[in-house]
Amino acid sequence: MATIDTVTLTAARRPRPRIRVGSHIFLLILTIAFLAPVAWAILSSFKPAADIIRDPLGFDPSSFTLDNFRGMLQDVPIGSGFLNTGIVLVVKGGITLFCAPLAAFAFAKYDFRGKGVIFGAVLLTLMLPTIVLIIPLLLEMKELGWVNTYQALILPGAVDAFAIFWMRQVIAAVPDELLDAARIDGCGEFGIFWRVIVPIIRPGLAGLAVLTVMNIYNDFVWPVVVSNSSQMSTLQVVLSTLAQNISGNKIGADYATVTGELLAAASVALIPLLILFIVLQKHFINGILAGSVKG
Template sequence: MIVEKSVDPEAMAKIAWQRNIHRRRYYTTGLLYTCACILAIIIGFPMFWMFTGAFKSNAEILSIPTTIFPAHWTLDNFQAIWTNFNFGIYFWNSLWLALVRSTIPAFTSALLGYVFAKIRFPGRSTIFTAVIVTMMLPAAITLIPSYILMFYLGWLNTYWPLIVPSVFNPYGIFLMRQMMKQLPDETLNAGRIDGASEWQIFWRIALPSMWPGVVAVLIITFIGAWDDFTWPLLVLNDNSMFTLPLGLANFTAQPLHATDYGPQLAGALLSTLPVALVFYFGQRRIVESGLFSGLRA
């Protein structure tokens, strides 16, 4: 005797629907990964070409057909960029300026973030709104007024126009204020009860707790200061005061070195390494600061 099993149409429809959902997710994930790989190749290939070209001779770079990897790896381009081009001076100028222009705003951002988040005073919201508004202004709008101001102050062809405007960073203040709001008021009040001043509370309690945000601001401002080109180009005239981006641009603009692509690529590679290393070792802090700052408005 054959017993026929009853099939529930609703159950079969549910199973088919689930299979369809899984299939769509599989195709969607595959499409996203494919697009991500293509985008990574588009972004990464110039970096790869810069790296391999720095170790090629100039004749090999200009050869047709071109080669992907150097036929003969050479360090002559690095030697040429270091001896025929004031690379050491430009590198040092960029390094100490980037450190100063990142360390100071990291501290002031933490301090002002604490003030805007934990200290109540008249006009606090208005002042903070004004700080946020400055983030919406394109940098190109402020170039001419800033240049005129530096001219009347007598600061042209000095490092002051690069250091003083970077003392306060609106984005850093916003980020640190958002992170400071996550710090419980009970912790700060406990310090006040113990007799600690506001400065001691900030230095010993608030600042150590918000260290990921401080490091994130430090990294972001360091990268911005290292890559800054337009503003130093306007205010610096002395060749010995140039930063690395200005020095490389000046090197490539000289007719004698216009086609020295090997040394140019070597200089670009060396100028990229500090930023890449800073970002690589600090990217976790940047992610942590973004997570903290997005928890509470």
């Protein structure tokens, strides 16, 4: 009985967590500020084109229409853009998620001559602006005959310095005793990586996967430089030329029609990323925390 009373008194004396109203209000304002443009674009894509210009901030459910989406599908090759982006995303993302952890494993768990110099050189590439590398890479693609090919869209930058650095930080936190135990059991070096390292670093790998998908999906500068053919254009390149395509396919297309179809195309392109982030939000946050471990 005395024990119960002691526990009750201790619980009663324990300070209750304070509800920080100011912080919640501030976060709510930030959330509205970030989501308002997205919500406006999606809602406006279902409005008649004339209403988008006449009443940009209003929305009448009775005027709900799919005309903007029908017109966009007729005037814009968004299907081929999605296909090209999907191919690049699967192949390039697979290369990144396989090769970057392997390189990071070597930097984190092996000692070899010149390790610090090589890793420093890898990190040094992070300081180079992308625009500096475009001309040399384009000349290289031209010499290889890869302009307007999937090879040019996929291979350059498939294993970047950030991915290696990210995974190196994650793998460095794995205890060396686990690797030694696997070696004693007769496991090879690649077997240690695949059977010991990969299951442990899944949160960090998931975080890298989300970032990789977002970077490849949103990449515009390199695809627009290396692919000047509409058949090889990725989704972002297609979106950048929407106004020209709509105006060229529709004689006398007014500003309202172009705006409506632009919003429809942008909404369609936005949906995959929203679904990805909602589904993998937990893994992304865990991956961010895993990547912040100091090795």
